[in-house]
Amino acid sequence: MSREEMLNVMAEADCLHSDAEVRSAIDRMAADITEVLRHENPLCYVVLNGGVIMAGQLLPLLRFPLEVSYLHATRYGDKTQGGRLNWKVKPTEDMHGRTVLIIDDILDEGNTLSAVQQYCRDQGASKVYTAVAINKLHDRKATPGLRADFVGLDVVDRFLFGCGMDYKGYWRNTLGIYAVKGL
Template identity: 45%
Template structure:
């Protein structure tokens, strides 16, 4: 398949599929079962906070899979970034949208596409805790395999592992392109 944006086509030609759509779907289903074990008996629905923009495809799939497991969630979102369309993150976190729902005494599930070095997610988690969240858990579609993760951050629920390479698809972007690809790709060196 060819796309009208030349940069995305070029990236796909220089990439390998790391996880196809079926593998991703199976991982989401399995993750939902584990998350359901944590939240199924809660009287109040957990606050399911999608980290935009990358977390959107995964969050949609995960939310539906949680529904299949008998877990209701209350939707919210945030948009915080260090990347601003670049391939490496800057030092400062930019908040583009903070959740409008009060977090005090709520169980929060942060949902994102990838945990790479974790600086953004660490800042977001700390912000949630500062807002009085009773419990903050992290679910990511993928974790990048390397030893550069920020101290104090890890995902509680992980779908897949990806290599220490530039990855895109399934929410992750290649210069703001390719987020809606069903597979996860890695650029070849």
């Protein structure tokens, strides 16, 4: 897509949550995570690419010792609908007996997040927590009632971008949450 087309997508998009609302939600999440994990020795995995913006906002607010790493698992690639899970970069740190916190942008259907959680458990993690900026509200979750341990905002079932979520590779860098016009 051209730059002009991407500018048009933003101009026509519906702003569902402003930058300030997202920051407030992340502040609340940081307080909740701190309450639960402050006495642990957590290993935090940022799910690329979507989790980068979320992690960049969240991690500085966690005022306890932790380790940070990344993994890259995707079902989307450059597409707008998910397919088979593709591990681009698997976790490399020893997580045996560790508490793991997985940070991502969105919990949509939850197939990717569930697979990453299971992988961490299979590698011996003693506890696995999940933190997402957005929980998309719909009935298509990978398992009924699936929800992340720490959620910034619940958002309607539309095609979203912002706070790490992209539209055709663009607009991850805006903190606000937007919905593509007509989608």
